[in-house]
Amino acid sequence: MWFNSISFWMFFIAIAALCVPFGYKTQNRILLGASYFFYGYIDWRFIGLIFFCTALNFLAGWKIGHSTDPVARKRWLTVAVSISLTVLGIFKYLGFFSHELSRLLVSFGVLESPWIIHVALPVGISFFTFHALSYTIDVYRGETPVCRDLGDFALFISFFPQLIAGPINRSTQLLPQIDSPRPKLDEERFKKGLYLVLCGLFMKVVLADNMAWLANHVFRSGLPQQAAPEVLLGIYAFALQIYGDFAGYSAIACGTAIWLGFDLMDNFRRPYFALNPRDFWSRWHISLSTWLRDYLYIPLGGNRKGPRRTAINLFLTMLLGGLWHGAAWTFVAWGAVHGAWLVIDRMVNHGASSEKTTTAKSAVHWLVTFHIVCLTWLLFRAESMAQVANLLSNLVSQWHWTAFASTAATLITFFGLPWLIFEAWLESKRDDWALLKSPWLVRAIIFAALVLYLLFFPPPAPSEFIYFQF
Amino acid sequence: MRSETKVILALLLLLLGLEAAARLMETRLSKDVQHLRSLPEQAQKLRGTTHDRARILLLGNSLARCGVHIPTLQAGIQQAMEAEPTIAVMHPDGSKIEEWAYGYNRFFRDTASEPDLILLITGRQHLTDKIKSIDDLGAFYVGTNDLPAFVANHLHKLEDTGWFFASRYSALMAHRARVEPLVFYKFVPGYEQTAQEINRGIQAPAVTPAATCNTFSQFASDLAKRKVKLVVVSAPLPEPFSLPPEVLKAAALSKAFVHEAGAKMRLPPERFPDQYHLDEIGADIFTKDLLPSVIEALKTRTADH
Incomplete structure (x- = not known):
């Protein structure tokens, strides 16, 4: 039941209609039931795991909130964080790390062959674990009140629009909304929801899935040597795919939540218009980058312990952020490169004034930032480090034009350019909702274009949402 | 009239216009x-x-x-x-x-x-x-006499049922998949060769099911x-x-x-x-x-x- 399926929309309409006649308390129960049904429909085997994570953090939050003993409070925080991360570690990283360890032992002659442990990965485990942890930590810090209703807390963890792939909402933002009457679905909220849902569907179905067709071909292993333009265009295609896929999901999540009476956290703000790595991370997967900042970077010391320690903290945060995405060296390398880039940027530009930046300088910064981001996507998407090396070597040595390159360049322009132009317009307005403030005819024309693309340019093969595997 | 109502009406009009055009010009499509x-x-x-x-x-x-x-x-x-x-x-x-x-x-x-x-x-x-296109079957091939058996045998998913009936009763839905090849084969350089190359890679599963x-x-x-x-x-x-x-x-x-x-x-x-x-x-x-x-x-x- 993906967001781009008929079954999801029938489910959503039924649930939204069911909520209408009731007050917010009953709505919460309906939404909780719907959320567990939604997760069970995707993979019923791990419903118990979500409940366990919910119950553990609810209990820890309760104990922390009702205790005045700092030792007991810390103990409960440690228990909740350790168990949550252990569960995440077992499901997500056990197979990878045991395999890597056994390979090392094989190389020393201790083992004859490496272990292969297959552990089924619960959909969205990284999201709901981080969700739950943010609550427990916030209660410990006194930033959020203790939730007194297990049902409301379970809804906070499992609210179906954001359950599988975020945004990772904070307890400070979502729990008060759960525990208060919903705003009426007036024209303003309907309008916002429609805008987000239409844009999200376009980004996923048209942009991401059509780009996936090109990117998957370039990143398919076992292909004969590829020309440099093919590799470069494959990377551009993947850059658009992952953006369309994830930002599209987030937009639909926020849009449907608005229709149900909730305001979720913004997750993307035109990331490919960033001018430096800090700017990029303030626009890309905002809910994760702020989570990592608040619960990892700052507790590590942030920038309070001198430049050397700041650099280490930044690097470590990004390294773990990379590992959060998946158990593979390519993700670790992706996080490491971003970490190193942030450190270098901080060293080079520390104290530099942004007021002096000219348009030409901004253009250069944008071009460099965009291409470094794209190159890091190569690490993110590649199936192995060997493939990264192979593609990089082709990128610098095989410069000849091919039929695939012509097609890829045209299709990237056809699907990606109109969207980037639209985003450039939003960027110039510095307003996420600029389209909703424009005359209705402009909106109708843009929505019509999105609908026409959705109708007539479906992808050759629909793809799953990439972030579901995280 | 509220502005968002106008937007939705405009979108509905567009879809109705496209439906009418698809019905009138379908034989000229291909x-x-x-x-x-x-x-x-x-x-x-x-x-x-x-x-x-x-x-x-x-x-x-x-x-x-x-x-x-x-x-x-x-x-x-x-x-x-x-x-x-x-x-x-x-x-x-x-x-x-x-x-x-x-x-x-x-x-x-x-x-x-x-x-x-x-x-x-x-x-x-x-x-x-292996059903290749549920849309085409709904739009052109399955007759009224075969409909109950087809629904019972093949339409087990809500998704398939939705697309099948949408294509059956809407010319726009029935023909929508014909637009992309028309445009791409004509205007995208190297598309035919690229599509064949990509599809060859996709259609070679490691294990062919019986x-x-x-x-x-x-x-x-x-x-x-x-x-x-x-x-x-x-x-x-x-x-x-x-x-x-x-x-x-x-x-x-x-x-x-x-x-x-x-x-x-x-x-x-x-x-x-x-x-x-x-x-x-x-x-x-x-x-x-x-x-x-x-x-x-x-x-x-x-x-x-």
């Missing part, structure tokens, strides 16, 4: 749609033929359209049977057994226009079970019950191939004739200008090769009667 809409005329051709003349239906896809040389077939049968045959055709692009079976039932069986013989031209995988051919089996057995002769012919391709054993077994059970030109005929590469379809000379050679099987089947039918 030759394939023209062919699909001409199937009642093809059926009429068979219905209007007297029983002393052989009624033949050429069934298949572009392999049949390009591979069978109709004048050669007609002349060959006329010479052997001493009467000019009537040949109707149903060969929509990209179709396979599901489209052939349901389309045949809708346009020929249900209109009492059945032929004496069906000449079924197939490639390697066209007779094994093939079934339930639709073909049911189709052949229904034809046998209604005494319509079936000749299954594998078309020659640049790489020789054999029909799957399940298909041969089902054909034998229904006493269908099988002519494996795909395995036996070796034609030079120049006979396949696009590396898949035969040119006219190749079609003539192939048609002459399959004629004896057709004539034998026709003679068996005459003897049965």
Whole structure:
């Protein structure tokens, strides 16, 4: 039941209609039931795991909130964080790390062959674990009140629009909304929801899935040597795919939540218009980058312990952020490169004034930032480090034009350019909702274009949402 | 009027306009749609033929359209049977057994226009079970009589059911998939080559699941019950191939004739200008090769009667 399926929309309409006649308390129960049904429909085997994570953090939050003993409070925080991360570690990283360890032992002659442990990965485990942890930590810090209703807390963890792939909402933002009457679905909220849902569907179905067709071909292993333009265009295609896929999901999540009476956290703000790595991370997967900042970077010391320690903290945060995405060296390398880039940027530009930046300088910064981001996507998407090396070597040595390159360049322009132009317009307005403030005819024309693309340019093969595997 | 109501009305108007345009101009969209809409005329051709003349239906896809040389077939049968045959055709692009079976039932069986013989031209995988486009089946092929059985047998997912009925009742939905190829093949440089290259990579799974051919089996057995002769012919391709054993077994059970030109005929590469379809000379050679099987089947039918 993906967001781009008929079954999801029938489910959503039924649930939204069911909520209408009731007050917010009953709505919460309906939404909780719907959320567990939604997760069970995707993979019923791990419903118990979500409940366990919910119950553990609810209990820890309760104990922390009702205790005045700092030792007991810390103990409960440690228990909740350790168990949550252990569960995440077992499901997500056990197979990878045991395999890597056994390979090392094989190389020393201790083992004859490496272990292969297959552990089924619960959909969205990284999201709901981080969700739950943010609550427990916030209660410990006194930033959020203790939730007194297990049902409301379970809804906070499992609210179906954001359950599988975020945004990772904070307890400070979502729990008060759960525990208060919903705003009426007036024209303003309907309008916002429609805008987000239409844009999200376009980004996923048209942009991401059509780009996936090109990117998957370039990143398919076992292909004969590829020309440099093919590799470069494959990377551009993947850059658009992952953006369309994830930002599209987030937009639909926020849009449907608005229709149900909730305001979720913004997750993307035109990331490919960033001018430096800090700017990029303030626009890309905002809910994760702020989570990592608040619960990892700052507790590590942030920038309070001198430049050397700041650099280490930044690097470590990004390294773990990379590992959060998946158990593979390519993700670790992706996080490491971003970490190193942030450190270098901080060293080079520390104290530099942004007021002096000219348009030409901004253009250069944008071009460099965009291409470094794209190159890091190569690490993110590649199936192995060997493939990264192979593609990089082709990128610098095989410069000849091919039929695939012509097609890829045209299709990237056809699907990606109109969207980037639209985003450039939003960027110039510095307003996420600029389209909703424009005359209705402009909106109708843009929505019509999105609908026409959705109708007539479906992808050759629909793809799953990439972030579901995280 | 509120501004968002105007936006939604504008979108609805756009969709209605597109629906009307699709209904009015569908036959101008592609030759394939023209062919699909001409199937009642093809059926009429068979219905209007007297029983002393052989009624033949050429069934298949572009392999049949390009591979069978109709004048050669007609002349060959006329010479052997001493009467000019009537040949109707149903060969929509990209179709396979599901489209052939349901389309045949809708346009020929249900209109009492059945032929004496069906000449079924197939490639390697066209007779094994796998629905290629639920939209097309809903829009063009599944008739009212087959609808309950189709729903029971194939529409197990809400997703499929939605697309099936949307295409059945909306010309816009039925034809929407035709726009992209029209645009891309014409305006995107290298698209045809790239699409073939990418699809070759996608269509090569490491493990091929065991093939079934339930639709073909049911189709052949229904034809046998209604005494319509079936000749299954594998078309020659640049790489020789054999029909799957399940298909041969089902054909034998229904006493269908099988002519494996795909395995036996070796034609030079120049006979396949696009590396898949035969040119006219190749079609003539192939048609002459399959004629004896057709004539034998026709003679068996005459003897049965």
